[in-house]
Amino acid sequence: MNNTQVEFIFNLLDKDKSGYLDRDEFCEGLIEFYHITDDKKESYREIFNDIFLLADGKGLFNSRDNKITLREFKNICSLLPTETKQTDVIVGTVAFKLVDSNNSGKVNKKELITFLKKTGIHLKKGEVDVLMDSIDEDGDGKISLQEFMLLYDL
Numbered sequence: 001m002n003n004t005q006v007e008f009i010f011n012l013l014d015k016d017k018s019g020y021l022d023r024d025e026f027c028e029g030l031i032e033f034y035h036i037t038d039d040k041k042e043s044y045r046e047i048f049n050d051i052f053l054l055a056d057g058k059g060l061f062n063s064r065d066n067k068i069t070l071r072e073f074k075n076i077c078s079l080l081p082t083e084t085k086q087t088d089v090i091v092g093t094v095a096f097k098l099v100d101s102n103n104s105g106k107v108n109k110k111e112l113i114t115f116l117k118k119t120g121i122h123l124k125k126g127e128v129d130v131l132m133d134s135i136d137e138d139g140d141g142k143i144s145l146q147e148f149m150l151l152y153d154l
Ligand SMILES: [Ca+2]
Pocket: 014, 015, 016, 017, 018, 019, 020, 021, 022, 025
């Protein structure tokens, strides 16, 4: 996606033309943009909401303000996979890359804890282990993209 396309989508989502995307514009706009069917809306709403939280306030100049600026939106778009047309893979990959902060291609326990905190979930140490075990299907101690997507039921 080039800059013009990214700006086009941003303006499309920015319904009230405020220059930033609030949570509803972002989540509901993307559900519309990707033509998500009714039975899948809840799953996607959840993952878009998490992407919103992860992308908000990532940059040095953008504090966490519950708004997605064009700059933050460009950061999200730069994570889009180039080869797939499947919405679940596209959306899952963006969220996964935001969670995988050291870009290792897997989410470790530390990254999982940071992710949970950012999305407002505070678990005790033992609870994190239980969650990790339940997600980690192949038992390598890390979460792959496939394992991550099962979390959202995409
Ligand atoms: Ca707006």
